[in-house]
Amino acid sequence: MTVTKRESGLGTTGLPRPAAACLLVFVVAMLGGRALGADEARPRTMSEILGASKPSDWRPLDPENTLYLQLEAGRVVIELAPDFALLHAANIRSLARDGYFDGLAIIRSQDNFVVQWGDPDGKRGLGKASATLPPEFTVAWTPALPFTRLPDVDGYAPAVGFSNSFPVGGDPAVKQAWLAHCYGMVGAGRSNEMDSGNGAELYVVIGNAPRQLDRNIALVGRVVLGMELLSTLPRGTGPLGFYEKPEQYVPIESVRLAADVPAAERIGLEVMRTDTPTFEALVESRRNRQDDWYKVPAGHIELCNVPIPVRPQP
Amino acid sequence: MTVTKRESGLGTTGLPRPAAACLLVFVVAMLGGRALGADEARPRTMSEILGASKPSDWRPLDPENTLYLQLEAGRVVIELAPDFALLHAANIRSLARDGYFDGLAIIRSQDNFVVQWGDPDGKRGLGKASATLPPEFTVAWTPALPFTRLPDVDGYAPAVGFSNSFPVGGDPAVKQAWLAHCYGMVGAGRSNEMDSGNGAELYVVIGNAPRQLDRNIALVGRVVLGMELLSTLPRGTGPLGFYEKPEQYVPIESVRLAADVPAAERIGLEVMRTDTPTFEALVESRRNRQDDWYKVPAGHIELCNVPIPVRPQP
Incomplete structure (x- = not known):
């Protein structure tokens, strides 16, 4: 189960590309368009930020x-x-x-x-x-x-x-x-x-x-x-x-x-804390998208467009 | 068929009110909370503005x-x-x-x-x-x-x-x-x-x-x-x-x-023109709601919260 919010660019099925290439486009878009470690100086994508988050970046639901x-x-x-x-x-x-x-x-x-x-x-x-x-x-x-x-x-x-x-x-x-x-x-x-x-x-x-x-x-x-x-x-x-x-x-x-x-019937979930550098980095990664799909960073994010990630308790 | 966008307050089914009263709450909310003509000086609601619109406030779809x-x-x-x-x-x-x-x-x-x-x-x-x-x-x-x-x-x-x-x-x-x-x-x-x-x-x-x-x-x-x-x-x-x-x-x-x-299989629709005093009044009626349900007018409207009404051609 992955409940972390995913959202990305709008790929096409890639006419006239073959199906394999199409799938690649979607996966790349989902990951933010770049391979991990490709360029240390570039801003991190949301997926990278989530992947690098620490346990202390999350709190369990009460x-x-x-x-x-x-x-x-x-x-x-x-x-x-x-x-x-x-x-x-x-x-x-x-x-x-x-x-x-x-x-x-x-x-x-x-x-x-x-x-x-x-x-x-x-x-x-x-x-x-x-x-x-x-x-x-x-x-x-x-x-x-x-x-x-x-x-x-x-x-x-x-x-x-x-x-x-x-x-x-x-x-x-x-x-x-x-x-x-x-x-x-x-x-x-x-x-x-x-x-x-x-x-x-x-x-x-x-x-x-x-x-x-x-x-x-x-x-x-x-x-x-x-x-x-x-x-x-x-x-x-x-x-x-x-x-x-x-x-x-x-x-x-x-x-x-x-x-x-x-307890056996509960769903163990945790939500990302919003008072951390990790969350701040996540917001910035969404305010100015840095991937191969986005051409013009918005330079702004509306309150309700900020994802507040939720995930299963590890 | 009414395709004009309706949106209003969030009535409750009105516990412990009887059903008739509940229905009234909804209808009043839909109409903007006041009867027509109750107070000439008050701002008009969206429903009143739509009802008073002229044919020239609309254009047919091409x-x-x-x-x-x-x-x-x-x-x-x-x-x-x-x-x-x-x-x-x-x-x-x-x-x-x-x-x-x-x-x-x-x-x-x-x-x-x-x-x-x-x-x-x-x-x-x-x-x-x-x-x-x-x-x-x-x-x-x-x-x-x-x-x-x-x-x-x-x-x-x-x-x-x-x-x-x-x-x-x-x-x-x-x-x-x-x-x-x-x-x-x-x-x-x-x-x-x-x-x-x-x-x-x-x-x-x-x-x-x-x-x-x-x-x-x-x-x-x-x-x-x-x-x-x-x-x-x-x-x-x-x-x-x-x-x-x-x-x-x-x-x-x-x-x-x-x-x-x-022609017999088309749907005759028209959309409200957005360069008219009628549309300006509609926007204001949504920017600052004036009815018995809203207590605090927003004083603002976000672009995507402005309804652009569509209706069947009369």
């Missing part, structure tokens, strides 16, 4: 902050972000431990926006979880909050960067920080009232980063494995991408905290 | 620049952009008219990046089309090129905006402009050589805008209908999201120019 969303098609793994949504994370843990989500469904899939799940009928009791929560849309930006700032300009926030492997925005003027709506981020749906979100209905971003949602709703975590099980769901044909008929709902078999699952 | 990509699941409609890729558009027209794509397949689906189609074997002849083309990665930014500039900052380009209903970047210093890699944009895959793209292998952006590709490859157009038929395809499990087995390929029944299809 089982108390790891959710397993089990669908018929497989398991989606979500890392909660209690640094930014302490009360929502506690509510979601309580709901998961009560089996609240078991047998509920994915009810919405809106192209280039979100997939959303919860109780279609709105009748299931929340157990010990709170029905309303204070709006954890931003947190105080104190020295205690990890914040590795990107030098790149961003239109949605005066400052952007990473906090403990999550993408964040921040405003030094008002000393606030918040999770950013990047691809794969998970949030708690709410109604018009700011305190109406409680974690019983969750959404995940499946399209271009809808950063206008930042500071308007509580993000609670990020999908770190199995994103494709959500992003490929048939789009709903009702308003806002809701499924129109109950038979279109995608059943949720269960949602469990990793901490509550027998 | 059948000579409209491709129908026919899959078993339905038809994808692509608008070509010859202003930016004149030679690629001509090559693609030639290939379509020769039936080049018929019976070929979608061979790649990489999560949060691209879906790509072409000849898996690389053996099919190109007919009268060119095997190589000059790299149409940028065009001269002359006064003849329509360019409605966005005031919003962008990290990937000194200037961004719209040209004839396509998202574009530009650099006044070198007088160059280029199509931008937003969700739904279609480009011509190439190998490492800059002239190796020819339009026989095409990709579409299905994830967060990979703007680092701008100026590195020729974009040729945009999906204006049926995007969900591509974005929901199962992800490939090979390197870079390629399908590993031929039986996973998604067959292409045909690719036709609308001009070559009997």
